[in-house]
Amino acid sequence: MQTEINRRSFLKTTVLVAGGFMLGREFLPVLRGAVDAAGPVALNAWIKITPDNWTTLVLSQAEMGQGIETTMSAIIADELGADWTLVRRENSPVGPAFQNPRIHWQFTGNAESIQSFHTYIRTLAAAAREMLTGAAAKKWGVSAASLRAENSHVLEPASGRKMSFGELAAAAALIAPPENPTLKPRESWKLVGRVNLPRVDVPAKVDGSAVFGIDVVVPEMVHAAVVFPHAIGAKVASFDAAEAKALPGVVDIVPLGDAIVAVAEKYWQAARALAAVKVTWTEPPAGNFDTATIDALYSDAFAQKPFEPVVHDGDPSAVISAAPAGKVLEVEYRSPWLAHAPLEPMNCTARIDGDRCTLWAPTQGQEMCQLVVALTLGIPKPNVTVNRTYLGGGFGRRLIADYAVLAALTARAVKRPVKLIWSREGDMRHSSYRPAFIQRARATLGSDGLPSALEVRLVAPTILKPVSPGPFPNPKIDPLCVETLDELPYGIENLHVGFNLLEVPIPTMVLRTTGAGPNLFFREALIDELAHQAGSDPYRYRRHLLKKKPGNERLLAVLDLAVEKSGFSKPRADGHFLGLACGHGFGTYFAQVVELSATPDLVIDLHRVVSAIDCGQVLDPGIASASIASGVVWALSYALSSELTFKGGGVAESNYDGFRILTLPETPSTETFFIDSNGPLGGIGEVGPLGIAPALTNAIFAATGKRLRTLPLKRHAGVKTGGVLNLS
């Protein structure tokens, strides 16, 4: 036993030190010696082969529209030498083999499925390939080096003989997995980076057959609907379920702390019963706060609270104090409270069997669901099985497990399998939110027109804590809140960034773009303001500032490309104006240009958004472009329209009428260009939205001279449909 533990520790240490991957015992064949003649042979936890020569890939990452199911499969198929038309997929259970190898935790998010898993899954596939070629070599009595694996066959080019993976799998499973298999060079990949693969999930998503969490059916299942208090933190004080229980089909009415759940044979019976329950809620612990109450917490933090230094170079305070009056730019930028609002409302199906629980969930946090439900039910973690379905949007919301806990508790209460579906109102009002970010800055320019000093203070509540079990390196700094302000690409000698981690009576968490989104809105709009003050062109100004710091070659390249493709620096006669933003986030460099026209009284018409992206290598150009384009549209929603406000101690908005998202007529055309720098792999899923809000407000400034520093822009007036935004 001791030896085994030491071996595991050794393997983990080696992985961390080498940055590479070795095949630990977790990945040995799980079905060795128990192979069904007609069933699948597992070469490792991810790769199973059946005698009919199909390869089944067991995938760890949730498909929520980002195309990971396709790209991950293609990476493995390429490395294995599998015929793409003979590959099928299933969703993984929770297990060590499916954890993110960077942090040993199973989740989908942070645009890191490819970044973290790429080498790992190639290593698993290469090992399986060497086991298959090894099995053929043994049968034929030749050297494995003389064999190739392709099209789901192992072949000997010299003789032309070949055997299928299906014929070889059982023998291959008996071969010890190689610890350092040889990975194929990029040049020999046939799928990855070579073709725009049709996404494997698309056919089921156009004929209605794709199974999302809300579509799960389990034998003996009943349906549940849930209502929450309006006020955050309020609980059930008392309830009268007599009338509700008398309604047809009703199984039970279950109080669960801050929720009342109605259970019935059919969903609509549950929803009707819920409306008939008379419930009173306790007074909320934080009182009946409203938007002004929350705004005041931020103002109070700026006025009175200490700020923890994130960056401190030189002496910006002294430089700014010495600057002549009128030469100091002082600004405040605000990004609003936001809900994730995925189109599929929170839901989960749960079944309890003694001390075991089975869940079916559209989840980004498969291990989080297992852990939290196990803790809630007081059963061992391995006793909770989590089956992952397709996700009808995630955007971070599905990293946490509140929907799974409610379903599990309901199933335990009624002793039947239960599918619990939240209403849209519940989804929007009983969530954890991306909090408002407010940045205040002072800056002054040197004689060369470039900023000689910049002081930034950021106030935001935590977004990382609810999704990450570990403590922060500095407990006063949420590392995600300060993203993109902690490492400015611009050369500014006197620079201070301070952060105040605000306590608020509202649950907060990550949303797509994490802290980078709101901080880039501030940062890239501020650079535009400084360029204007210096009388410089925003493109050339950025170039000068980027050139003052080493290591900006890739950022400069995407900046140049976006400017070239958008015609940013060219004179125009069509009355269109362009705004620019650039940066680095999630391992990827980006520059984006928004093109619009505007009247002096702020009637805005969006025309085009150009994105230039360097994510190291583009593994699937079609899927990557689609992801960037949809990220652009997603960001336009929150830049223009989406916002949560508060009243009565809870969220005021309850549905898509109050929480507006972009519509088809409002959507501009998008163009995306990639630079293949062959650099380390960067993320894509979080990147599309990053530069949109600042590029948009910079373009509005270029067109009108008006600097809009508070999102969403509808705050500056109404938003018209038909592609025209009336901001006057």
Next chain:
Amino acid sequence: MKIHLKVNGTDHDLDLDETTPLLWVLRDELGLKGTKFGCGKGLCGACSVHVNGEVVRSCSLPVKFADGASVTTIEGLRTAETLHHVQQAWIDEQVPQCGYCQPGFIMAAVNLLNKKPHPTDTDIDHSVTNLCRCGTYERVRKAIHRAAQTAAEPLATAETQTPSSS
């Protein structure tokens, strides 16, 4: 209340609470899960189906108002062998992201194309009012234009090309 529905060409006699929205009759009584619940208020369009040839947001239509009606859902567009040409256009343009809203978009697009075989961008703007949280609108527009073309030249659509690994 006894309700008669013809759904995707099949007759159904049901006895149920007449206030049940058509959406939940389709999903829970008839097992047609392709029609989605998004907002419950007719705002997002994920629940769009055709009732007597008109596109309807089924989350907000009590089934008593559909008594005797002919209903088409996303499952009823294709035959066993062939996709509807609008579905094929959706595949050719690789429209979906998460895909949850897409059956509703497709039902809205089919309805538009039934009425206007060659819609302009303005026609699309006015007719397709569904919400997509992922932001696939640009490809929705392209797919509608493509479907208008392929309808004019039936059987021209091939199965989506699948690259071979050879």
